[in-house]
Amino acid sequence: MDPVVRESLADQAANRLWARIKSGEWPVGTKLPGETTLAPQLGVGRSTMREATRQLAGRGILVARQGSGVFVHSVDEAGAEWDLVLKRADIDAVLEARLAVEGEAAELAATRRTPADIKAIQSALRLRAKRRSEISELVDADIAFHRSIVSASHNEVLQGLFDTMTPRLRSAMAEMLNMAKDFGDDHDHAIHAHVVEAICARDADRARSLTRAHLRDLMGAMRSST
Template sequence: MNSKVSFRTLNRTKLVDDVVAQLQKKISGGELKEGDKIPTEPELMEQFGVGRSTIREAVRVLVHAGLLEKKQGFGTYLKRTAVIQEPLDSRLRRAEIMEVYEVRQMMELEIARLAAGRRDEDDLAAIKEHLDTRNLALANGDIKTYIEADIQFHIAVAVASKNAVVIDLYKTFSVFIRETLATIFANPEGHNPQTEAHIQLYESIRDGNAEAAVTSASRYLKGTLEELFGETN
């Protein structure tokens, strides 16, 4: 461990962001090097002047960003990879996208299940309309319309759940999904829109098959995660 690394005490409100920023600075400045063990939680708590939960959240962000790795029983280390190959800001952005998809998975699987049992004819018509618009826009290379139709498709599925709280949450959350889709299409080569899985989701909801709806939702979410991060879990 590099015992000479020290940090200033924080006094701002966004503590997690500040801890992440300081650790990021030590990494980019070379004070923490590949393979170095970072200070323990109690040491970081003392040096930053923050609580354990703040330190754990900051470390988790950097682990998701691919900068740190936890070794069970040994501590947390700066990964032995070429950390300069990808800008740190890009790595942190990928960590944010991962968090969006963790929440999205929790929401959409339950939404699919509820929608299959509660949808009515108006719901089905709305879902199908947005699905058709999505697929046509994709075929025409109209990315802006595609993204908006994809968002509206999933909102229509949420509306079919007949749960007002879920609907409001998903509409709010759709802002982050839109940003994620924009990130994907910044480099569209090799993008898999998971069209078949979306069609199967609609058909499962239409048929009232909750199990199949959850399976379809899980399929397109997993496919997108694999595309973004190479993850299969």
């Protein structure tokens, strides 16, 4: 039986905002209202609104212009064929993509992170620690944690790739956790904590190697279970 994947609040907000864009409320080239205006309209918090905006930017619908705001770039998703590839990708392919994106992001985050980035990463890690007993909650918390590290890389291309991958990543993670006998144990959480320690210590090599080793371990576990 296929796992039931709960649509996150950010996904829901992104889809509602996209529907309003497609309706013509904001034509291509138009600047969107600020997140403090949009968030209450969509019934979500500012952080969720921010994530929804990032998702739509990753899908080619919005574009952020530094110092100017967020603008409508297209009514249709960019790279529809690429999106189909992602949807068809199996778990192994998703993990391989994560190796490339998250390994590099962790290395860059260790050298570029700001005090605000560290605060956001540590907050995401604490939230992840609290949401390890239920699959859908762990999936959302884990994605938010890894997104905080990608954000700390301050590389817009890596951020866009991660956001584009997020829907398929969420589905793949749910599939993996449903296949696993155990999930969210203390050892798993400790691995994530060690990555945070490396980023805080500006140890770029260790942050990258720990991230890649963790993902390779997941790949090995999945291959041995099939």
